[in-house]
Amino acid sequence: QQQVKQSPQSLIVQKGGISIINCAYENTAFDYFPWYQQFPGKGPALLIAIRPDVSEKKEGRFTISFNKSAKQFSLHIMDSQPGDSATYFCAARSGNAGNMLTFGGGTRLMVKP
Template sequence: QQQVKQSPQSLIVQKGGISIINCAYENTAFDYFPWYQQFPGKGPALLIAIRPDVSEKKEGRFTISFNKSAKQFSLHIMDSQPGDSATYFCAASSAQGAQKLVFGQGTRLTINP
């Protein structure tokens, strides 16, 4: 049973456009929601993260929007660049779970030049 559901599975965006990836979770004990970026043959790299006490967090071109009541959060990549082409994973963790990450299924993002 997938505890964190991610969509879409794949996404193609034109250079300069906005990439949006969505995630939903069920476990209300989750209290930390990071996004990881993974290039082929590499380990996931932490991109940006949010806690449920805020509704939005922005770092450069990357923004997380968080809706606690709907148990949903999303990643927005503004001015998408070809170098952003990678697989993106949302994840969730809780102190109860020894902070182990539960990942979404991943989104393969392709930015066309």
């Protein structure tokens, strides 16, 4: 039973296009929503994160959109580049559960040149 549902499982985007990955959650105790990026042969690394008191956070070409009422959040990668090809994980943290992170199932992104 996944508490954080992520879609799609895989995504192919042309260079310069917009990549969109969506996540949904049920637990209203979640209070912090990070995205992790994982390149082949590497461990995941924090990419960008948002708290539920804001609806959007932007860092360079990466934007998180957050919809608290719908319990959904998404990652948008603008002007996608081949170097963005990686697996992306959304996650959610619950302060009630010892600040544990619950991860989504992951999205394998391929950006074609």
